[in-house]
Amino acid sequence: MIxxxxxxxxxxxxxxxxxxxxxxxxxxxxxxxxxxxxxxCHQLGPEATNRIGPHxxxxxxxxxxxxxxxxxxxxxxxxxxxxxxxxxxxxxxxxENPKQLVPGTRxxxxxxxxxxxxxxxxxxxxxxxDSPANIPEADPTAQATDHDLxxxxxxxxxxPEYGEYLASECTTCHQTSGGDEGIPSITLWPExxxxxxxxxxxxxxxxxxxxxxxxxxxxDEEIAALAAYFATLEE
Numbered sequence: 001m002i003x004x005x006x007x008x009x010x011x012x013x014x015x016x017x018x019x020x021x022x023x024x025x026x027x028x029x030x031x032x033x034x035x036x037x038x039x040x041c042h043q044l045g046p047e048a049t050n051r052i053g054p055h056x057x058x059x060x061x062x063x064x065x066x067x068x069x070x071x072x073x074x075x076x077x078x079x080x081x082x083x084x085x086x087x088x089x090x091x092x093x094x095x096e097n098p099k100q101l102v103p104g105t106r107x108x109x110x111x112x113x114x115x116x117x118x119x120x121x122x123x124x125x126x127x128x129x130d131s132p133a134n135i136p137e138a139d140p141t142a143q144a145t146d147h148d149l150x151x152x153x154x155x156x157x158x159x160p161e162y163g164e165y166l167a168s169e170c171t172t173c174h175q176t177s178g179g180d181e182g183i184p185s186i187t188l189w190p191e192x193x194x195x196x197x198x199x200x201x202x203x204x205x206x207x208x209x210x211x212x213x214x215x216x217x218x219x220d221e222e223i224a225a226l227a228a229y230f231a232t233l234e235e
Contacts, residue, residue, distance in 0.1 A: 026116065031124025034117050038109070044128050053107070059086050060129045064102070075104035091122050147196045154192055156224040163229025166222055169214065176233055186230050194227035 035044070041053035048055035054070040065072040065080035072080075079102045084090060094101045095118045097111045112118050167176075174186050186194065200206040201215035202223075218226070 026119030026121065026123035028120070028123040028127055030117075031120035031122070034112075034121050035124055038121075041107075041109075044125075056125060057128045059091075059125055060088075062086050073104065073106045075102050075106070078104075088122055091125070092118050095121060147200065149196060149199055153199065153220050153224075154195060156195075156220060158191065158221075158224030158226070158228030160225070160228040160232055162222075163225035163227070166218075166226055167229055170226065170230075173210075187233050189227070189230055191224075191227040191231045194230060195223055198223045198226070 041051060043049060043051060043055045044057060048057050050067070050070045054067045054072075062085065063080050064084040064086065065076040084102070086094075090101070092115075095112050096115075098105050098107050098109055099111075112121070170186070176187060189197075197206065198215045198218065201208065201211040202218070204212055206212075215223070
């Protein structure tokens with residue numbers, strides 16, 4: 001499944017659907033080794049500072065050219081002004097061909113053709129994401145998920161009005177505005193992705209104590225209703 005943001009990105013790049021996006025979650029250990037080629041310009045970790053390039057801590061969800069104290073090129077400033085944010089899909093496209101996504105970038109990095117290496121790098125960068133790091137639906141892991149859900153559960157049509165009634169517990173943490181500071185956004189999630197994620201919490205194949213507790217109390221119809229509500233909620 002291609003998410004809306006990824007679809008927009010693909011359209012912007014003129015790519016065939018699925019042609020450029022790494023589809024698998026990478027291996028952070030391999031990503032750390034692959035990151036060695038980036039160290040000349042970028043730093044990660046508690047002591048990271050801006051060098052030739054900006055430090056890459058808390059990169060996910062950051063708008064391009066928005067890190068204070070770093071002098072970005074005009075190319076990145078334009079990209080940021082147009083709304084480019086760093087998420088798994090945009091990072092994948094950028095790592096594949098930086099100059100295609102950000103024409104005029106002064107980066108000398110030519111890109112990485114191997115989608116697995118890109119996925120590994122993204123997995124490594126995820127380790128330095130902010131508080132959503134251990135929340136599976138956060139940007140770094142907002143990718144396709146294997147599941148064995150009964151097709152009948154996925155076929156349920158949720159009632160968004162009932163979902164709105166149920167959503168008060170969700171919105172004590174998740175912002176209905178679509179903001180994702182601290183807690184990742186679930187607004188406008190595709191319904192199937194939402195249902196799969198919630199059942200993964202319910203079955204504890206995704207582990208987060210709060211989400212495991214919340215999902216564990218919900219029935220199939222209630223999860224479908226919440227999915228319908230958040231999928232159609234205006235930002």
